[in-house]
Amino acid sequence: MTRLHTPLNELLGIEHPICLGPMGLISTPPLVSAVSNAGGLGIMGTANYDHEGLRKAIQETRELTSKPFGVSIMAGFPTAEGHARVAIEENVPFVTTSAGSPKKLAPMFREAGIQNFHVVPTVALAMKAKGAGCTGLVAEGSEGASFKSRDEISTLxxxxxxxxxxxxxxxxAGGFGDGRGLAAALCLGAIGIQMGTRFIATRESPIHDDYKAMLLRLAETETLMVGRKSGPLRVARNACSNRMEEIERNTDDPAELRAHIGYQHFPKAALQGDVEQGLVVAGQIVGMVQDLPGVGELMERMVEEAASTLDARTQLAR
Ligand SMILES: Cc1cc2nc3c(=O)[nH]c(=O)nc-3n(C[C@H](O)[C@H](O)[C@H](O)COP(=O)(O)O)c2cc1C
Incomplete structure (x- = not known):
């Protein structure tokens, strides 16, 4: 089998430089362990766990895989420090932080010898994360799914x-779905990629079948940013996001915006399969999602395609 060797493989002891992005309700023990068992790095979403819930999920994942995996912590949330302590106590080797400043958490991870990559949408925030002591970064462009910066800088x-x-x-991160994208990321200087949308559409992803079916139907033009006034969020266009747009047009009241726009409508789509009235979170790469492979099959074909793409492009420089 083809292998791509990057510094990420060495750093984390993994076979493929491909990470599962943290996603609440999705990047839970079954999918995290499936990605790690297939040679990538599963990163657990923690938005839906309290501290003991996170500890249980980490222990459950350890029963499903002996390979490394990571957790992600929402740095600006009140749960952040408690989640960080659990990650340290449980000896998780890799933590990403996002949605807030890593200033408080980065020194805790550094002292514990844990790799801490902070998710950044701009160069300025990347420099701040470096200053805070983060050991690496996840550079995530605006084409990706979920919370986004108002600056809307693309991954490229x-x-x-x-x-x-x-x-x-x-x-x-943001906009990866095949081996050409993986090859492109390595050419841009990244040591690996993180994917959300593409991994939701896999056999092991624990999300409602109707959500997966919707991802297969959507074109690249069918996502939008809602919450531009309250906290931008890339989602699929449907009745739910149309309603959010309408509310945003009609009010500037922060309390009303918060009440109607956000993840509170996600379980309806993710768990109940109501992909019209519920929030379908997806990135622009959704237009490329055409099938529901197993995560192992997906990663193998991406690595094969990345290797042959890099090989073929080398022939151009003569
Ligand atoms: C449903 C959903 C929930 C997400 N939750 C988080 C999160 O809690 N923390 C985080 O750092 N990223 C979160 N993300 C972003 C993903 O981890 C990943 O970085 C992003 O989806 C990459 O872009 P892509 O969808 O184009 O692959 C979420 C994405 C989705 C689709």
Whole structure:
């Protein structure tokens, strides 16, 4: 089998430089362990866990895989420090932080010898994360699913600038779905990629079948950013996001915006399969999602395609 060797493989002891992005309700023990067992790095979403819930999920994942996996912590949430302590006590080797400043958490992870990559949408925030002591970065462009920065910098533009400005190891995220994208990320200077949308559409993903079926139908033009006034969030266009857009047009009241726009409508789509009235979170790469492979099959074909793409492009420079 083809292998791509990057510094991420060495850093984390993994076979493929491909990470499962943390996603509440989705990146739970079954999918996290499936990605790690297939040679990538599963990263657990913690948004739906309290501290003991996170500890249980980490222990459950350990029963499903002996390979490394990571957890992700929402740095600006009140649960952050408690989640960080659990990750340290449970000896998780890799933690990503997002949605807030890593200033408080980065020194805790550094002292515990844990790799801490912070998710950044701009060069300025990447420099701040470096200053806080993070050991690496996830540079995530605006084409990706879920919470996004108002600056809306694309992955293609963001990754090489973050690599150059910080000199830190960088995982590229936002808009990856095949081996050509993986090859492109490595050419931009990243040491690996993180995917959300593409991994939701796999056999092992614990999400309602109607959500997966919707991802197969959507074109690249059928996502939008809602919450531009309250906290931008990339989602699929449907009755739910149309209603959110309408509310945003009609009010500036923060309490009303918060009450109607956000993840509270996600379980309806993710668990109950109501993909019209519920929030379908997806990135622009959804237009490329055409099948529901197993995660192992998906990763193997991506690595094969990345290797042959890199090989073929080398022939161009003569
Ligand atoms: C349903 C959903 C929930 C997500 N939750 C989180 C989260 O809690 N923390 C985080 O850092 N990223 C979160 N993300 C972002 C993903 O981890 C990943 O970085 C992103 O989906 C990459 O872009 P892509 O969808 O184009 O692959 C979420 C994405 C989705 C689709």
């Amino acid at each position: 533009v963001l990754v090489p600038q973050v690599v150059d400005a910080t000199g830190l190891p960088v995982i590229a």
